[in-house]
Amino acid sequence: MNNFKCLLLILVTTFSISISGQDLTQIGKEKIFKINGGLGLNYTSTFTNDSNRIPMPTFWGANLNLNLSIYGLSFPISAMITNGKVNFTHAFNQFGISPHYKWLTLHAGYRQYQYSPFTVSGQTFFGGGIELRPAFLRLGFFTGRLRKATELDSAMMFQQTIPGSYPLNIVSENGTNFYSAQQAFSRKGWGAKIGFGSETNYVDFIVFKGRDDYQSITKTTNLSIKPEENLILGINIFQRMFKHFTFGLNGAASVYTYDTNAAELAESIPLLGLINKIFVLRPTTQFQWAGEVNFNINYPNFSLLSTYKRTQPNFQSMGINSFLSDLNLITFQPSWSLFKQKVRFNNMIQFQNDNLNGYKQFTTKRFMLNSSVSLNLTNRFGIDFNYNQNALNQTKLGTLMLDSVQASQLSNSFMVSPHLFLNNSRVSDIISVVSSFTNMKNKQKGISNDINNIYGTINNTLIIFKGGWNINTGLNYNSAITSTNNLQSYGFIAGLSKGLFDNKFSISNNNTILWNKLDGADNGNTVSIDLNAVCNLFTKHTLSVGLNYLYSPANGIYNLHDFQQTRFMISYQYIF
Numbered sequence: 001m002n003n004f005k006c007l008l009l010i011l012v013t014t015f016s017i018s019i020s021g022q023d024l025t026q027i028g029k030e031k032i033f034k035i036n037g038g039l040g041l042n043y044t045s046t047f048t049n050d051s052n053r054i055p056m057p058t059f060w061g062a063n064l065n066l067n068l069s070i071y072g073l074s075f076p077i078s079a080m081i082t083n084g085k086v087n088f089t090h091a092f093n094q095f096g097i098s099p100h101y102k103w104l105t106l107h108a109g110y111r112q113y114q115y116s117p118f119t120v121s122g123q124t125f126f127g128g129g130i131e132l133r134p135a136f137l138r139l140g141f142f143t144g145r146l147r148k149a150t151e152l153d154s155a156m157m158f159q160q161t162i163p164g165s166y167p168l169n170i171v172s173e174n175g176t177n178f179y180s181a182q183q184a185f186s187r188k189g190w191g192a193k194i195g196f197g198s199e200t201n202y203v204d205f206i207v208f209k210g211r212d213d214y215q216s217i218t219k220t221t222n223l224s225i226k227p228e229e230n231l232i233l234g235i236n237i238f239q240r241m242f243k244h245f246t247f248g249l250n251g252a253a254s255v256y257t258y259d260t261n262a263a264e265l266a267e268s269i270p271l272l273g274l275i276n277k278i279f280v281l282r283p284t285t286q287f288q289w290a291g292e293v294n295f296n297i298n299y300p301n302f303s304l305l306s307t308y309k310r311t312q313p314n315f316q317s318m319g320i321n322s323f324l325s326d327l328n329l330i331t332f333q334p335s336w337s338l339f340k341q342k343v344r345f346n347n348m349i350q351f352q353n354d355n356l357n358g359y360k361q362f363t364t365k366r367f368m369l370n371s372s373v374s375l376n377l378t379n380r381f382g383i384d385f386n387y388n389q390n391a392l393n394q395t396k397l398g399t400l401m402l403d404s405v406q407a408s409q410l411s412n413s414f415m416v417s418p419h420l421f422l423n424n425s426r427v428s429d430i431i432s433v434v435s436s437f438t439n440m441k442n443k444q445k446g447i448s449n450d451i452n453n454i455y456g457t458i459n460n461t462l463i464i465f466k467g468g469w470n471i472n473t474g475l476n477y478n479s480a481i482t483s484t485n486n487l488q489s490y491g492f493i494a495g496l497s498k499g500l501f502d503n504k505f506s507i508s509n510n511n512t513i514l515w516n517k518l519d520g521a522d523n524g525n526t527v528s529i530d531l532n533a534v535c536n537l538f539t540k541h542t543l544s545v546g547l548n549y550l551y552s553p554a555n556g557i558y559n560l561h562d563f564q565q566t567r568f569m570i571s572y573q574y575i576f
Contacts, residue, residue, distance in 0.1 A: 120319035138195030210318030524553030
């Protein structure tokens with residue numbers, strides 16, 4: 001019994017475990033106990049002359065997937081442990097379960113709740129919750145901890161050997177960098193929703209509140225860290241009309257306080273006493289809102305997706321991981337097809353701008369267009385055309401800013417891609433060509449960094465059914481011309497794979513070599529070599545080994561120095 005407890009403790013504290021919602025109505029209708037799943041192990045080691053490009057030179061991991069069934073009640077469990085520095089300093093643990101019975105679902109442990117894109121979405125809470133869907137009602141509630149408090153501990157400083165690998169507090173001593181986790185308050189929150197309707201026609205009203213516990217940190221050495229508080233009210237609507245039309249609306253109002261230690265607001269505001277009982281207003285409190293409306297039309301040979309989105313500057317919700325604010329966005333996506341879908345048109349037109357409150361010195365406007373035509377003339381031959389335009393322009397609102405920092409760019413890209421498919425009972429052959437031209441003009445005053453890029457490649461993939469041969473060959477050409485450099489490269493790719501012993505063992509090799517020129521002079525070769533072997537042992541066991549080598553010379557555009565990298569990979573998978 002003690003051994004069982006130890007095993008359970010290891011699983012809970014070492015692995016990340018997630019048990020999804022299950023239907024309890026099937027209890028007793030199947031076998032008493034069943035188990036199946038898989039176990040995977042992997043190791044990667046990278047040797048390079050530029051460690052800044054490789055955040056984790058040594059990486060190993062293990063993953064476990066189990067499906068336990070007891071009297072028809074299924075418990076799928078996934079567990080994973082990863083560590084790039086071969087120690088347990090950054091080990092993590094998460095456990096959660098969400099069983100359900102008919103219209104009742106319970107949540108416990110580490111869970112994510114998807115209420116709406118502007119209120120609660122994507123954040124992981126540790127706590128509990130409940131969802132009820134009786135008849136046309138849509139009810140939900142949860143409460144939990146969003147993050148733990150993080151103290152700064154001089155005993156928990158680690159040498160910084162991998163630049164950019166972690167969110168860091170950097171301390172330098174005698175030329176050596178050390179890092180620690182960012183100091184943070186404990187953050188807790190709760191959310192609730194009440195809605196009416198079905199999955200295709202519903203209205204939800206949402207409330208969420210989060211707050212930092214300023215007493216969770218005993219030593220506040222970072223004066224820029226302030227305890228925060230947030231209240232969100234949201235609405236979520238989705239309606240399907242007349243089979244071919246849908247309408248959606250998401251909106252939220254956010255009251256966000258950036259320092260709860262600040263004094264309460266002393267100004268005379270109507271109903272201030274009632275408001276402070278719900279959310280205390282302070283000088284650091286801001287009110288912002290965000291909303292999105294979409295209307296879609298969908299027929300077999302025609303569709304139109306249209307969206308209007310507006311988010312006020314500094315809109316925030318503690319229930320969302322990250323969010324782009326100060327945005328006004330309009331999108332149209334018309335698509336249609338002709339001649340039994342042998343000709344297809346897909347388009348995306350988008351307008352956006354920022355500076356919604358007029359506080360910035362510049363207003364940035366963007367226009368994006370993506371248009372493509374696909375012609376499938378026969379079962380063997382087709383051709384695709386694509387055009388992209390991306391325009392950026394900044395407008396000054398005053399005379400304080402210099403013209404030299406006013407950005408203006410225009411990019412146009414054209415692509416043509418024909419493809420031919422040939423096959424019979426012995427072989428299958430696919431020939432494809434991709435050619436593109438991109439022109440980017442920078443209209444910023446005093447700066448000239450226009451870029452013209454021409455790219456072309458032709459590939460041939462030949463599959464010989466008898467013998468299990470797969471042969472891939474191709475030619476590449478690329479030309480990048482800037483205001484200061486002219487870089488050209490051309491070369492070939494070649495590879496093959498072969499199955500052996502009734503495909504229980506397979507090997508593959510892919511190679512690329514490019515001859516480079518910089519401003520008309522030879523500039524070395526780019527070389528890439530991949531070797532892989534896969535062995536399926538005893539049906540349930542798979543062992544994979546891979547080796548990759550890459551060399552790229554300095555060219556002043558993409559590489560400032562010669563770059564070399566050798567990577568070794570090995571993995572094992574057991575399915576039971």
